[in-house]
Amino acid sequence: MRVIDPTDNLVEVRDLTKWFPVQQGLLAQVFGGKQRFVHAVDGVSFEIRRGEVFGLAGESGSGKTTIGRVVVGLTPPTSGTVTFDGIDLSTLGSAGLRSLRKSMQVIFQDPMASLNPRMSLGRSIGYGLEIHNPEMDAEARRAAVVEMLERVGLAPANYFYNKFPHQTSGGQRQRAAIARALITRPELVLADEPIAMADVSVRALLLDLMNELKRDLSLTYLFITHDLATAKYICDRVGVMYLGMMAEVADLRELYTHPLHPYSQALLAAVPVPDPHQRRTQPMPEGEIPNPINPPSGCRFHPRCPIAGSICRTEVPTYRALRPDHWVACHYAERYLPSGD
Amino acid sequence: MESLSTGKEVLVQVHDLSVTYHTRLGPLSAVNGVSFDIYRGEILGLVGESGCGKSTLGKALMRMIAPPAEISGGRIIFDNEDIMTYDEEQMRDFRGRRVSMIFQDPLTSLNPVQRVDEHIIEAIQVHEPTTPISAALERARTLIQTLGIRENRLRDYPHQLSGGMRQRVMVGLGLVLNADLIVADEATTSLDVIVEAKLLDEFKRLRDEFNLAILLITHNIALVAQIADRIAVMYAGQMAEIGDVVTVFDDPRHPYTDGLLRSVPNVKLDEREVLYKMGGEPPNLTHPPAGCRFHPRCPLAMPICSLKEPQLLPVRGDASHLAHCWLQQPQPVDEEGAA
Numbered sequence A: 001m002r003v004i005d006p007t008d009n010l011v012e013v014r015d016l017t018k019w020f021p022v023q024q025g026l027l028a029q030v031f032g033g034k035q036r037f038v039h040a041v042d043g044v045s046f047e048i049r050r051g052e053v054f055g056l057a058g059e060s061g062s063g064k065t066t067i068g069r070v071v072v073g074l075t076p077p078t079s080g081t082v083t084f085d086g087i088d089l090s091t092l093g094s095a096g097l098r099s100l101r102k103s104m105q106v107i108f109q110d111p112m113a114s115l116n117p118r119m120s121l122g123r124s125i126g127y128g129l130e131i132h133n134p135e136m137d138a139e140a141r142r143a144a145v146v147e148m149l150e151r152v153g154l155a156p157a158n159y160f161y162n163k164f165p166h167q168t169s170g171g172q173r174q175r176a177a178i179a180r181a182l183i184t185r186p187e188l189v190l191a192d193e194p195i196a197m198a199d200v201s202v203r204a205l206l207l208d209l210m211n212e213l214k215r216d217l218s219l220t221y222l223f224i225t226h227d228l229a230t231a232k233y234i235c236d237r238v239g240v241m242y243l244g245m246m247a248e249v250a251d252l253r254e255l256y257t258h259p260l261h262p263y264s265q266a267l268l269a270a271v272p273v274p275d276p277h278q279r280r281t282q283p284m285p286e287g288e289i290p291n292p293i294n295p296p297s298g299c300r301f302h303p304r305c306p307i308a309g310s311i312c313r314t315e316v317p318t319y320r321a322l323r324p325d326h327w328v329a330c331h332y333a334e335r336y337l338p339s340g341d
Numbered sequence B: 001m002e003s004l005s006t007g008k009e010v011l012v013q014v015h016d017l018s019v020t021y022h023t024r025l026g027p028l029s030a031v032n033g034v035s036f037d038i039y040r041g042e043i044l045g046l047v048g049e050s051g052c053g054k055s056t057l058g059k060a061l062m063r064m065i066a067p068p069a070e071i072s073g074g075r076i077i078f079d080n081e082d083i084m085t086y087d088e089e090q091m092r093d094f095r096g097r098r099v100s101m102i103f104q105d106p107l108t109s110l111n112p113v114q115r116v117d118e119h120i121i122e123a124i125q126v127h128e129p130t131t132p133i134s135a136a137l138e139r140a141r142t143l144i145q146t147l148g149i150r151e152n153r154l155r156d157y158p159h160q161l162s163g164g165m166r167q168r169v170m171v172g173l174g175l176v177l178n179a180d181l182i183v184a185d186e187a188t189t190s191l192d193v194i195v196e197a198k199l200l201d202e203f204k205r206l207r208d209e210f211n212l213a214i215l216l217i218t219h220n221i222a223l224v225a226q227i228a229d230r231i232a233v234m235y236a237g238q239m240a241e242i243g244d245v246v247t248v249f250d251d252p253r254h255p256y257t258d259g260l261l262r263s264v265p266n267v268k269l270d271e272r273e274v275l276y277k278m279g280g281e282p283p284n285l286t287h288p289p290a291g292c293r294f295h296p297r298c299p300l301a302m303p304i305c306s307l308k309e310p311q312l313l314p315v316r317g318d319a320s321h322l323a324h325c326w327l328q329q330p331q332p333v334d335e336e337g338a339a
Helices: A028-032 A064-071 A094-100 A121-132 A138-151 A157-161 A170-182 A201-217 A252-257 A261-270 A311-312 B054-060 B086-095 B116-127 B133-146 B151-155 B161-177 B193-210 B221-227 B245-251 B253-262
Strands: A009-021 A037-049 A051-059 A079-084 A106-107 A190-191 A222-227 A237-242 A245-251 A320-323 A326-328 B011-021 B026-039 B043-047 B069-079 B099-102 B181-185 B213-218 B229-237 B236-243 B312-315 B318-324
Touching: A009 A064, A009 A222, A028 A237, A037 A051, A037 A064, A037 A079, A037 A222, A037 A237, A037 A245, A051 A064, A051 A157, A064 A079, A064 A190, A079 A106, A094 A106, A106 A170, A106 A222, A121 A138, A121 A157, A138 A157, A170 A201, A201 A222, A222 B181, A237 A252, A237 A261, A237 A311, A245 A261, A252 B069, A261 B193, A311 B245, A320 B181, B011 B054, B026 B054, B026 B069, B026 B236, B043 B193, B043 B221, B054 B069, B054 B181, B054 B213, B086 B099, B086 B116, B099 B229, B116 B133, B116 B151, B116 B161, B133 B151, B133 B161, B161 B193, B193 B213, B193 B221, B213 B221, B221 B245, B229 B245, B229 B253, B236 B253, B236 B312
Parallel strands: A051 A222, A051 A237, A106 A190, A190 A222, B043 B213, B043 B229, B099 B181, B181 B213
Antiparallel strands: A009 A037, A009 A079, A237 A245, A245 A326, A320 A326, B011 B026, B011 B069, B229 B236, B236 B318, B312 B318
């Protein structure tokens, strides 16, 4: 296994904010007051180290997908910076961004939506090479695609090369989508819920494949998931997001054994354990994730938080390291530090 | 009616039920000769991969199978009455009043231009035409609080509610008529994990309070481990194994159940650090494999498995734990299929 150097950051995200304007009716536009915004991401900082799998976890509406899209340059941030391998994405024009995309590829949740239904798998996978490696001739391209098909377990490759997405199973399609992402030999792969749609028996196979490809091709993953149980099998570090803010970031083992943010604690406790001898007894936080147009003041989790005090309603907690490499944004996180610290 | 083996009261008896889809490629047996019971007041988890027939089976319990599919055989005895003999009018009364169904997406089941209270009042008035509106409204009020929704949400439209609240309203539509059985088909799948956990707590509480039976159809086996009393595992349209949830999790007797359980991710750090990887994929049901339908993927397949279909029989004489596997039953000795 490759040793991860904690100072070698492939991606650095600093104070990233992304707001989306709320569509308003004509009357509201003419007479209404201010333009309102969805605060999808608000001042998030983290880094992805070369060779690691960084997981972003959280409920729907937490902003994890938006962060992923900003990191690979699919959408510009409202403010803040994203640096990839030392290059600030905001300094790049569209041509520069396009050439960088070769090194940053994406695997989406639904392979049926990311593969062109009218292209054979081989053509879809080879398309990235047509764009990013135009000097390659058709024969070399085909050879590269065949090799990639075999790598992702779609063998015999010549058989799958000519298949269309609808002629294959869900698991095979997701393998093809992985091959499509990896054909340009990227450094960073954004995997946005890549296995959420697969059946449980297929999930284990896909996770295995992603781990193997990461090792063989020296990849770095930004792995977005709502499922902390799945994250356990692939992630090195995990960031827990809540309503556009980073609640906590730590090494996976550290986070799962000593979650310091009450939200991470609730999220971990809510994951159903597949063992009837270990049934959950602790209660769950009140309510549901609020509307990101008018996020709560202070700590955004305070209306649902079991330990919220008056300071939580007024002041945004500082994001700070309480243990080595363990960052948390909670006014009262110290009380969850394991004794001895 | 009491089950001889358990002493629990049987609410639904499904006997040899089959559902066939008539496709261009020929008949497809989505549910093939399935038999099982649902006890009053139990939570029964029905699991399996997509396409195994679990949703079709849930719909068949309410006879909600529309062409090109049909219930091609078997009987459903609900509270001692054979509902297969009901006419359409009786069925309409049966659905909703005795059995209620909750689907994955509540927005497709709730009427977008009806307020919450109107939904509940309509459900009461359709099934109990003599109930005055004031009494129905009073029942709606009590019910909504039982479900943990504030009373002022009664005048909300479905789009104003959160996902968890919408599912609670769907549960409420079944409860308000004192249904005996709620069929929850992936009812928590689109919810966030914390909201899902709370809805599951709600299911357990309602079961205890109203002695409600819940058929929890899900692909998420961990949910079944958390709240079900019994688990039923389906594979390729057939019941592979059924039994008490602790017994089956501790000692699965069908190789498919075993593989399925070992491939479920566990969030606990020191448990199941490596996931089991089951080879192959479920068969095409227009041409299911001969013998046991699982044999092409089974790590323990024997010669007889591809020749002759096993039966769903008690495991070591335990009538509450049944498996559909040759490993658990004596092989015929004198037939040509003998090993």
